Amino acid sequence: MNRKNKTLIKNIGLFTLGSFGSKILSFLLVPLYTAVLSTSEYGTVDLISSTASLLMPILLLSVFDATLRFGMDSTYKKADVLTTSLVIEIKGSFLLLIGIIAFSILFPSQISRDYLIFLFVYFVLGATSQIFNLYLKSKNQAAIIATSGIICTFITCASNIVFLLWLKFGIVGYMISNTCGVLFQILYQLFFGKIYEDIRFKSYSNLSKPMLEYSSPLISNSISWWVNNASDRYIVTFMRGVAENGIYSVAYKIPTILSVFQGIFYNAWSISAIKEFDSDDTDGFIGTNYSVYSFVSLIVCSGLLIINQKLAAFLYKGDYFVAWKSVPFLLFGTVFSGISQFEGSLFAAMKKTKDVAKTTIVGAGVNTLCNFIFVYYIGSTGAALATCLGYFVTWALRTKHIKECIHIKVNWLIHGFSIAIVLIQAVLATIADASLIQVVLFLILITLNKQYVKPLLNGIRKK
Template identity: 45%
Template structure:
């Protein structure tokens, strides 16, 4: 199977999974924003954000090692699975102990109110990560797709039942997420027959040291990604209040359209980058994929900025509509996080986890400082701008790192021109605010970007409509 076909096949299978779990839930945003208050939505978002930090920290980000090591030839899958489960169980014990301390000391009343939901969400997130990454590493992409559909059906059905029929509010939202994740886990454990690995003790000290040696630098990377992607919500909550954070958090739903593409591609790309790595990139596979992926992210960002207000009007109810202001810069940040992840796939293929940490830590520090300064100056919009700049910096650092690993011939002048156009597009949308939901002048920016990437458009058309020897 050709390298392009291998990438496209995996993207197709992962699209099914991500379509079900992310895109369908995206259309439930009007339900969430009409049933939940801004404070309730902000609380759920903070819990989710906190868990996304705790999982890599307490599990030493072992799921990354599970993915990478299970892709190696002659890998002992049972031993790799055991290592992943070992650190997930230890992390759950730590979280349980922390919740007991919180109940005794009364540190966080809101955490104490939802402590059972928090623990179940954490445990399922930790184990789901190991199961999903193990399934990807062992090539069970089709099973992942079906699991995603099952999870989506369960979660969406439960959300409708709990929020509209039983009307139990935030408790129902938590319970629907828990049941959706549980259904995904159970299916994969049974379908991929992973449950068989529970019966035997297969601890390999040398393998465990090797895996944690790879994953420990990834902790800094994961925490830094969390800082870039989620710390803004804590700072907005701290400086502006939890209700404002609820509005800011829901603004991520528009960039999530891009994040779906980014997530699908990144998962498939890690597999291709590892399998097809060529330091000289002699046939241009890496740069071709880079250019096409960059073009798709840029044009989608420009198009969504043009449609920002109409989408917000359709999705966001009541007080949430003002979230449209923050979406354009969050979409720009999604471009750079996607391109940084593309370069990260190459670093993963080389097992250079230390380089992940270096670029991520630098940008996390910059983002945190900028977040505080800009949120104090211009409110939640400052958090969105800070996030965009941080991911831009991460992309720039990793692109520079790539010079030592692969001959990647990037058209920087053209790409930087496109990025500048997107910033101007976002600033004009904010500057010339009006009651009209359509800002037609924004369409001109979309057309300019299409002209900039005419070569990539021709390349895509050729691959779609003509027989191309490179595809085989």
């Protein structure tokens, strides 16, 4: 095994420790949420967190992307990169605070003060967490990131039990719990990752100009990516009501399992993609990892589709159970979301931020148009289908660009057949259980990609 793969596998192992167990614990909290919170409450707080996610790239000018890219560039001092990022965050947070105060004065009865406070706190903590995570990643401190992730989830789980079950604070307890975990994560990274040593507000070289020249084109990319991720919830709320959005938001919990696997690999890959980039893909490093990553995404998606209704029966209580119908296309869309992010790291390595933004904008446009049409006719299931199409278009356009820029070594015929198999399965899983046929399709998928199965199992054993 060459050095590139050893480094990648080592980082995957560390991110697995930090993400897998913690995400599983979070996943197991879903029955608690669906038992304690009403569909309207869950739908409302989901919109608040989605709004915060939209505002981050706008108010902070997508500085997160520059934090990693410039942090890994030896031309710049890491302390200057970190401090510049935090200064931009402080300015953006101040603008949000002014906006919230103005909104509460002009429209005092439109939205609860608790929700506005949650929006601001969620924004500040989320932005700081992203900057710290990407900065530590640029310093190759994956172990600190992994440990802080475990701490975050433990605190979140514990506080959920205290505030929801013991103190019975309801939706307010849910909001407090989901900020406590991130706060402790930030504090751990600040001190144990020794980030405080690199924060130098009084004496640093301001890198705002080069960093924002790099990240500014990614503002539209981040907004468009948010459109693919979250705009469907606003459209469902507008056309079908906040209660149905609560049900639809819960449907995302099963695709989160696939996102965990993808996120673990992506965290490690985003480092290797920049550090080991080779446009000729001489040793097949890029092509092999693309193929294996795509296969794992498809096989996990296929397996989850088989047990979708059984998982839904365990996770979704009462009125939430109908959410299973939206899961199959959300799962299939998550496959393309993950592969698109994989390709996005290659664009970052080439510093082609405008190209990556264009692909996401087109995908977001398809998503939005289809959402208005499909939600009108088939409700939240239509939103899932629209989201899937948006991610598919983004992936297709990025793949086309990647093939033009990099001599990537991938068997596109097998890749295409594999996608078609899981598409058929997603359709079957939406209209009926059809477990037996799905199992057959799952086995065909494995057989078709058998050249990746043995190396994958060997790699897992070695870790």
